[in-house]
Amino acid sequence: MKNYFTRYDNYLSTIANIQSHLSSKGYLRTHIPLVDKQSNYNFLENSLSKNHNSGNETLREQYVVLMDKENKVIRFDSTVSLAQLLRKHNTVLPFKAQYANTVLHKRGPFNETWQLGAEHFYSALTDADKAFPEMLEILCESINILGIQDFFIHIGYVPLVHSLFERNNDIIADQSKIYAYIRNRSFDALYRHYGFNEKGISIQAFHHLFKIVDKNTINEWYATLNQSEIPNYYHAHNSLDWHTIEKKYFDPIRSLFSTRLGFRLRLDLSEVPETSFHYGTLFSAYAILGTHADRPICIARGGNYIFDYDDISTSANPSHLETLKIPTDKGSKKNSKENSQKDNKKPTIPTTIAGMGFTLYPDPLLELTHDH
Amino acid sequence: MTTRNLSIAVGKGRLESPILDYFAAKQLHFDKTKRNLTLICKNYNIRMLFVKNSDLSQYVHNGIVDLGIAGSDTIHESEYHFVLLGEFPFGKTKICLIAKQHTSPIESVPVTSIASKYTRITRDFVQRRQLNAEIIPLQGSVELAPRLGLAPYIIDLVDTGDTIKANNLVIQEEIGSTSVQLIANQASYKLHYRDIDKLVELLQL
Numbered sequence: 185m186k187n188y189f190t191r192y193d194n195y196l197s198t199i200a201n202i203q204s205h206l207s208s209k210g211y212l213r214t215h216i217p218l219v220d221k222q223s224n225y226n227f228l229e230n231s232l233s234k235n236h237n238s239g240n241e242t243l244r245e246q247y248v249v250l251m252d253k254e255n256k257v258i259r260f261d262s263t264v265s266l267a268q269l270l271r272k273h274n275t276v277l278p279f280k281a282q283y284a285n286t287v288l289h290k291r292g293p294f295n296e297t298w299q300l301g302a303e304h305f306y307s308a309l310t311d312a313d314k315a316f317p318e319m320l321e322i323l324c325e326s327i328n329i330l331g332i333q334d335f336f337i338h339i340g341y342v343p344l345v346h347s348l349f350e351r352n353n354d355i356i357a358d359q360s361k362i363y364a365y366i367r368n369r370s371f372d373a374l375y376r377h378y379g380f381n382e383k384g385i386s387i388q389a390f391h392h393l394f395k396i397v398d399k400n401t402i403n404e405w406y407a408t409l410n411q412s413e414i415p416n417y418y419h420a421h422n423s424l425d426w427h428t429i430e431k432k433y434f435d436p437i438r439s440l441f442s443t444r445l446g447f448r449l450r451l452d453l454s455e456v457p458e459t460s461f462h463y464g465t466l467f468s469a470y471a472i473l474g475t476h477a478d479r480p481i482c483i484a485r486g487g488n489y490i491f492d493y494d495d496i497s498t499s500a501n502p503s504h505l506e507t508l509k510i511p512t513d514k515g516s517k518k519n520s521k522e523n524s525q526k527d528n529k530k531p532t533i534p535t536t537i538a539g540m541g542f543t544l545y546p547d548p549l550l551e552l553t554h555d556h
Numbered sequence: 557m558t559t560r561n562l563s564i565a566v567g568k569g570r571l572e573s574p575i576l577d578y579f580a581a582k583q584l585h586f587d588k589t590k591r592n593l594t595l596i597c598k599n600y601n602i603r604m605l606f607v608k609n610s611d612l613s614q615y616v617h618n619g620i621v622d623l624g625i626a627g628s629d630t631i632h633e634s635e636y637h638f639v640l641l642g643e644f645p646f647g648k649t650k651i652c653l654i655a656k657q658h659t660s661p662i663e664s665v666p667v668t669s670i671a672s673k674y675t676r677i678t679r680d681f682v683q684r685r686q687l688n689a690e691i692i693p694l695q696g697s698v699e700l701a702p703r704l705g706l707a708p709y710i711i712d713l714v715d716t717g718d719t720i721k722a723n724n725l726v727i728q729e730e731i732g733s734t735s736v737q738l739i740a741n742q743a744s745y746k747l748h749y750r751d752i753d754k755l756v757e758l759l760q761l
Binding site: 336338367368369370373396450452454468470471472479480481482 | 618619620622637638639640641741742743744745746747748749
C-alpha cells in the first residue's frame with residue numbers, strides 16, 4: 185500500500201513538473217469548474233449526435249446531477265469549460281492557458297481520468313493553425329517529462345479530407361458515414377459508398393492517399409499521388425487545379441515534416457474526427473507502455489478547433505461561472521504581464537474562439553507501471 | 557517498434573474452426589492439438605488467443621491483443637472504435653425483427669417493446685424508425701420472449717431460421733446483416749501498421 189502511495193506521489197510530482205514547464209512557456213494555470221451546467225454541452229451533443237443514429241452521445245459519457253432548476257454535469261471536458269471562462273471574462277485573445285485536473289467519463293478504461301493540457305486561444309483559425317509547431321514542441325517535451333521517449337504523433341489534416349468530398353465548397357450531406365469509414369480506416373467501403381470508381385479514381389490511388397506516411401516516405405508518397413488520377417479528380421469535380429491544391433493542402437503538410445521534430449510525425453488522414461468544431465491540423469500521440477503488459481496507448485490528442493461563443497454559452501452570462509477565477513500563476517509573472525499588456529492594447533471582444541491545444545492522458549502511465 | 561509478434565483474439569465457439577481453416581488455406585498453420593487458449597503460428601509471427609465472444613472487444617480495445625476476429629454485431633454493440641481491416645468470406649448472418657405469427661407490423665403499433673441481446677442495434681432501429689418502443693435487454697434464448705409474453709417483438713441474428721420456426725415465430729423484416737471482421741486496436745494499428753498491413757495482405761481480406 186505504501187508503495188502505491190509513493191508511486192502516486194511521484195506521479196503527481198511528474199504532473200507538477202509538466203505544469204511548471206508549461207508555465208515557463210507562458211501558459212497560465214487555470215481552474216476548471218468541477219460541476220457545470222448540462223446545457224453548456226448542448227453544442228457538443230449536436231455536433232456528435234448528428235453522426236450517430238441513437239443520439240444522446242454526451243449523455244452516455246456524462247455523470248449528470250439532477251437538480252430542480254437545471255441539471256448539472258460533473259466535469260468531463262476541460263477545453264470547452266476553459267473557452268467558456270474566457271467568454272465570461274471577455275478575455276482578449278490570443279491567450280495561453282493550461283489545466284491539470286481529473287474528469288469523469290462513463291466510458292473508457294478509467295472512469296476518472298487525468299487531463300493535463302495546454303491551449304493557445306485565438307480569434308482567428310489561421311492564427312491557431314500557425315501555433316502547431318510550438319504546440320508540437322511543447323507536447324513532445326511534456327511527453328518526455330512523463331518518462332516516455334519512444335512515441336509517434338499521427339497528424340490528420342481536415343481541409344485535405346474535406347476537399348475530397350466538397351463540391352463547390354459545399355460539404356456533402358452524408359458526412360456521418362464518411363467520417364465513420366475514415367475513422368475505422370474502411371477505405372474500400374468508403375470508396376464504394378461515395379462512388380469514387382465512377383469519379384475516375386482507382387482503388388489503388390484512393391488507398392495511397394490514406395496511407396500512413398512518415399518523414400522518410402512523404403516525398404515518395406507525394407510523387408506517386410501526383411502521378412495518380414487524384415489531380416484530375418480535383419480538376420473535374422471541384423474545378424480546382426492541382427497547383428492550387430498542392431499549395432493549399434500539401435505544402436503545409438510537407439513543411440511540418442521539415443521541422444526539427446519531423447521524425448516523430450506521421451501523416452494519417454484517419455485522424456480526422458467527426459466533430460464539426462475541429463478544423464485544420466489534428467493529432468494524436470501513441471506509445472507502447474507497461475512494465476509487464478506491452479500495451480499500445482494513445483497518450484495525447486490535440487489540434488485546432490473553433491467555437492462560436494453563442495454556441496458554447498447557453499446564456500450570455502452563465503451564472504455558474506460567477507464563482508470561478510483564473511488564478512495568477514506565480515511561476516510565470518513575465519508571461520502574465522505579457523498577456524495583460526496585450527489586453528490593454530486591443531480591448532476587442534471576439535465572437536468566435538479558435539484554438540490549438542493538446543490534452544495529455546497521463547493515467548496509463550500510473551496504471552501500467554503498477555506491480556502486478 | 558519494428559517487427560512484432562502480433563496477437564489475435566478469437567471468440568470461442570462456432571467461429572473457431574472456420575477461422576483456423578481460413579488461416580490454414582493462407583498457409584498460416586497453428587498447432588491445433590494443444591488444448592490451450594493460446595495457439596502460436598508455426599510459420600508466422602502471430603499468436604491466437606481464444607476468449608469469450610462477449611469479452612473480445614474489451615481485450616482489443618484495451619490493447620491486451622493487437623487484433624480481433626469478431627462478428628460485426630459484437631463490434632457494433634461494444635460501442636468502441638476499432639480499425640476495420642477486412643471481412644472474412646464466411647459467417648454472414650441476417651439481423652431480423654421477429655414476432656409471433658399474425659402479430660401486427662411494428663410501425664402500426666403505438667407503444668410496444670422489443671427484446672434483444674443487441675441493445676445498440678435495437679436502439680438504432682427504434683431511433684431510425686421513430687418508434688415508441690421499450691428495449692428489453694436479454695442475455696440469451698431471446699426467442700422465448702414473444703412466447704412467454706415478455707415482448708411481442710425480438711431482434712436477433714438469423715442463420716438457418718430453424719430456431720425461429722421451432723418456436724412458431726416469423727421474420728417480420730430483415731433490418732441488417734452481420735459479417736466476420738478482422739479488427740485492430742486503434743493505437744496498436746498506428747504503431748504497427750506495417751506488420752498489420754502485411755498480415756492483412758497475406759490473408760487476402
